[in-house]
Amino acid sequence: MQGMMAIIWSDVFTxxxxxxxxxIAVLIFIGFPLILTVAAFxxxxxxxxLTPQANMLIRxxxxxxxxxxxxxxxxxxxxxxxxxxxxxxxxxGIAIGFASQTSVSNIISGLFLISEKPFAVxxxxxxxxxxxxxxxxxLLSVKLRTFDNHLIRLPNEMLxxxxxxxxxxxPIRRLDIEVGVAYKENIxxxxxxxxxIADKEPxxxxxxEPDVRFxxxxxxxxxxxYAIWCIREDYxxxxxxxxxxxxxxxxxxxxxxxxxxxxLYTGSVTEPFPIHIVEAQDKQAPKSxxxxx
Amino acid sequence: xxxxxxxxxxxxxxxxxxxxxxxxxxxxxxSGDEIRIATKHRKDPESRLKAVSLHPAPERKPPGLDxxxxxxxxxxxxxxxxxTPDRPVVVRPEVPLKIPPGRxxxxxxxxxxxxxxxxxxxxxxxxxxxxxVTVSNIWFGDPMSGDLCYSLRTRARRSIxxxxxxxxxxxxxxxxxxAAPVQVDIERFCIHVAHLSIYPGTSRLxxxxxxxxxxxxxxxxxxxxxxxxxxxxxVDKALSEPRIPVKKRLLKKSLGSFGFLGGA
Numbered sequence: 302m303q304g305m306m307a308i309i310w311s312d313v314f315t316x317x318x319x320x321x322x323x324x325i326a327v328l329i330f331i332g333f334p335l336i337l338t339v340a341a342f343x344x345x346x347x348x349x350x351l352t353p354q355a356n357m358l359i360r361x362x363x364x365x366x367x368x369x370x371x372x373x374x375x376x377x378x379x380x381x382x383x384x385x386x387x388x389x390x391x392x393x394g395i396a397i398g399f400a401s402q403t404s405v406s407n408i409i410s411g412l413f414l415i416s417e418k419p420f421a422v423x424x425x426x427x428x429x430x431x432x433x434x435x436x437x438x439x440l441l442s443v444k445l446r447t448f449d450n451h452l453i454r455l456p457n458e459m460l461x462x463x464x465x466x467x468x469x470x471x472p473i474r475r476l477d478i479e480v481g482v483a484y485k486e487n488i489x490x491x492x493x494x495x496x497x498i499a500d501k502e503p504x505x506x507x508x509x510e511p512d513v514r515f516x517x518x519x520x521x522x523x524x525x526x527y528a529i530w531c532i533r534e535d536y537x538x539x540x541x542x543x544x545x546x547x548x549x550x551x552x553x554x555x556x557x558x559x560x561x562x563x564x565l566y567t568g569s570v571t572e573p574f575p576i577h578i579v580e581a582q583d584k585q586a587p588k589s590x591x592x593x594x
Numbered sequence: 595x596x597x598x599x600x601x602x603x604x605x606x607x608x609x610x611x612x613x614x615x616x617x618x619x620x621x622x623x624x625s626g627d628e629i630r631i632a633t634k635h636r637k638d639p640e641s642r643l644k645a646v647s648l649h650p651a652p653e654r655k656p657p658g659l660d661x662x663x664x665x666x667x668x669x670x671x672x673x674x675x676x677x678t679p680d681r682p683v684v685v686r687p688e689v690p691l692k693i694p695p696g697r698x699x700x701x702x703x704x705x706x707x708x709x710x711x712x713x714x715x716x717x718x719x720x721x722x723x724x725x726x727v728t729v730s731n732i733w734f735g736d737p738m739s740g741d742l743c744y745s746l747r748t749r750a751r752r753s754i755x756x757x758x759x760x761x762x763x764x765x766x767x768x769x770x771x772x773a774a775p776v777q778v779d780i781e782r783f784c785i786h787v788a789h790l791s792i793y794p795g796t797s798r799l800x801x802x803x804x805x806x807x808x809x810x811x812x813x814x815x816x817x818x819x820x821x822x823x824x825x826x827x828x829v830d831k832a833l834s835e836p837r838i839p840v841k842k843r844l845l846k847k848s849l850g851s852f853g854f855l856g857g858a
Contacts, residue, residue: 471738500730507732507745508684530733532742 321378328374336367353422354415354438403458407441410457414438420467427466428455473506474533476540480547481522483557488515491525494554498546499529504539506530521562597794598647599761600833602673612651613674615709616762617641618726621656622711627667629713632659633724645761648672664721669713676707676764676799677723677834678787681744684732686782688749693778698771703750704763705787705801726762734784743784754826759798766790766801767824774810788837789819795827
C-alpha cells in the first residue's frame with residue numbers, strides 16, 4: 302500500500318501540468334501575502350523616522366517590485382520564455398518612454414521633493430499666483446486647497462522648476478503694512494502712535510520688536526512701513542484687527558490719511574482760474590469771479 | 595497672608611459669588627446643573643493690591659458681564675487655586691547689568707498667576723484657568739525656531755524688600771551664575787515657570803527657586819528648578835504643584851538678547 306502511494310505521489314509530481322500548477326499556486330497564495338506583510342512591517346518600522354510620503358513610497362515600492370518578481374516567476378513556471386518577453390518589453394519600453402516623459406519627470410521630481418522637503422502636508426505655499434494649504438504630496442503631483450476651497454493639482458515637475466514660497470515654514474511671521482499720512486503730520490507722533498498700537502495688541506509679539514520705518518516722500522503722503530510680528534497661526538486675526546485699530550487710532554489722534562493729491566498749474570505764469578459760485582438758497586444765474594487757484 | 599481666597603467655598607443654588615485677585619475680578623453663579631463664570635480685568639492701579647475671597651455678590655445677576663457656562667451636575671463647592679502661567683515667561687532686570695566670570699547674582703521677579711477654578715467635593719472638576727493680568731506675547735529664540743513666551747512688564751529686582759506684595763503674583767527667586775570665562779550681559783532671561791510650585795508665605799506667594807548656570811554665548815545654560823520651598827520667608831505647604839514635573843536638570847539657553855534655544 303505504501304509503495305503504491307509512493308508511486309502515485311511521485312507520478313503526480315512528474316506530471317507536466319500539476320507540478321507547475323502547484324508551484325504557481327504557492328507563489329500566488331503565499332508570495333503576495335508575504336510581500337504585503339513585508340511592506341507593512343517595513344512601513345511600520347520606518348513610520349517615525351521618515352515623512353509619510355517617503356514611508357508610502359517605500360511600501361508601494363516593495364509591493365510593486367515584489368509583485369513584478371512574482372509575476373515573472375509565474376510566467377517562468379507557466380513555461381513562457383522570459384527572454385522573448387524582455388525583448389518585447391524593451392521595444393515597448395522605448396515607446397512608452399517617449400509617451401510618458403512628463404509622467405516620469407513628475408515621478409522623479411516627486412522623489413526629489415520628498416528628499417529635499419521644502420514643504421510638508423499642512424504648509425501654506427504660494428506658486429506664482431496660486432496660494433493654498435498642502436493636502437497631499439503624491440508621486441506625480443501636489444494637491445492644494447485654496448482659501449476659497451478649490452482643489453488645485455500642481456505637477457511635481459512644475460514645482461521643481463518654479464519658485465515656491467513656503468509661507469508657514471517658520472513659527473513666526475512679520476506683517477508689513479504700508480501706511481501713508483498727510484505731509485502736515487508729525488513723523489515722531491505717527492511713529493509713537495503706531496508703536497503704541499502694537500504694544501497694546503496682545504497678538505503682536507513684543508520681540509521681535511515692532512518697527513516703523515519712514516520709507517518715502519510719496520506723491521500724496523509720507524509713506525511708512527509698519528512691521529509687526531506674530532505667531533503664524535495669528536497672522537490673519539492680527540491683520541484684521543490691526544488695520545481697524547490703525548484707522549480708529551488715527552481718527553482719535555487727528556492724523557490724516559490723505560487721498561491722492563494733484564496740484565493744477567496752468568503754466569509757468571499762472572493765470573487765474575475762473576470760479577463760479579452757486580448759491581443754494583436762491584437759484585439765480587451763477588456769479589462769475591476770477592480767482593487764483 | 596490671608597489664605598481664605600484659596601480655600602474651598604460652598605455655593606448655593608442660584609447664588610452668585612464674587613472674588614478679586616489683584617486686577618482680576620471673578621463671578622461664579624450656580625444655576626441648576628450649570629456653573630456660570632464671568633471675569634473682568636480692572637485697570638485702576640489700586641486693584642493690584644486687592645485680594646477678596648469668594649463671597650456673595652450684591653447682585654444675583656451682575657449686568658454687563660460675558661458669562662461662560664459649564665454643565666457639571668450637582669457640585670456646590672468651588673475652589674480657586676493659584677497656578678503658574680501655561681508658557682515660559684521672559685523678564686528683564688530693572689537695569690541691565692553684567693556679571694563677571696565666576697560671580698553670581700540673585701534676582702526676584704513677580705510671576706503673574708493664573709487662577710484655576712475647580713468645582714466638586716469628592717471629585718474635583720477643573721473648569722478653566724483665567725490669567726490674573728493681560729500679558730503680551732514674546733518670541734524667545736530666532737525667527738526660525740524658539741519658544742512662544744509671555745513678556746512680563748514688571749522687572750526683575752535685586753531685592754524684594756522694596757516691592758509691595760501683590761496677591762496676583764508669586765515671587766520667583768532666580769540666581770544666575772556665570773561659569774563662563776567672559777562676563778555676561780543680563781538683558782533678559784526666560785524662565786519655564788511650568789516647573790515651579792506655588793507656596794504661601796507670610797506676606798506673599800512664592801515659587802520655588804531657579805538657578806541658571808551660564809556657560810558661554812554658544813553653549814546651552816544649565817537650569818535647575820528647585821523642588822523645595824524658598825527660604826526667604828516662612829512658607830506653608832504648596833498651594834499648587836508644577837504643571838510639568840522636573841525630572842532632571844534642563845539644558846536650555848535662557849539668557850541673551852536673541853539666543854537660540856537648545857536642549858530638552
